[in-house]
Amino acid sequence: MLFIVGLLVVVVCVLGGYAAPGGHLSVLWQPFEFVIIFGAAIGAFIIGSPMTVIKGVLGGMKTLISGLQYSKKEPYMELMGFFFELAKMMRSKGIKAVEQQVDNPHESELFKKYPSIGRDHHVEQFICDNVRLIVMGSGMPNQLEELMDEELHQHHTERHAVVGALQAMGDGMPALGIVAAVLGVIHTMGSITEPPEVLGHLIGAALVGTFSGVLLSYGLVAPMAKNLENAYAAEAAYYKCVKVAIVNFARQISPQMIAEFTRKHMPNDVKPAFNEAEEYLNGIAK
Secondary structure, three states, X not given: OHHHHHHHHHHHHHHHHHHOOOXXXXXXXOHHHHHHHHHHHHHHHHHHOOHHHHHHHHHHHHHHHHOOHHHOOXXXXXHHHHHHHHHHHHHHHXXXXXXXXXXXXOOOHHHHHOHHHXXXXXXXXXXXXXXXXXXXXXXXXXXXXXXXXXXXXXXXXXXXXXXXXXHHHHHHHHHHHHHHHHHHHHHHHOOOOOOHHHHXXXXXXXXXXXXXXXXXXXXHHHHHHHHHHHHHHHHHHHHHHHHHHHHHHHOOOOHHHHHHHHHHOOOOOOOOOHHHHHXXXXXXXX
């Protein structure tokens, strides 16, 4: 939502500021200039990006429109509650009950109770894979933490590649705008015998290329890259809490302490107060 609001502010302020003193908006409509800029930018992006990055950028567009999932308190509260109940299950029903939950997360009543976990396939898979290692008895908590750190490093590296590709596209748009402007000037020079009003229109159309390239870069694509970077930073903070919860679950400490250690690692803007967390967990325990 904020992405759309910001985009509207940019468009209204730029076009409104141009039109208010008498500028003609119709002059700015130069579709072939846009074809040159967008087409070249997308083509360069495809040339310089593997398919995983291309898919990542397409998926990132959905994130930009839907907003930052992990900037809200709900996913963190549900994460805390999930591992609180999972640890209680381990103590009361044994390891087999836990194994059933992670082997079939889509049929698990525990996963269904905390939908924010199942909403993100990568988070769900990360939890199931690593809890399954605990169930199998593979390694000590410290070794498990090293494995998770490596897995998260790879995941975050892929995310950074997506942001970098989008930022590179934005960085190249001003130069592509100049390319469009130069082609417009070449076209103008071929019509040098035309009357002044025709030449003026052709020159104006050429200059729209430079204007469009700069505006699309700094007013759209670069902010999109920054927004996506913020979204992935929030996701990384959430994954850190997931890792803390899994490690402490492997250490078989009390459910209350797992929840508290997880809470301590939450970002300040989504971290519940101790009393709020305690009240939430007491409601689960009933």
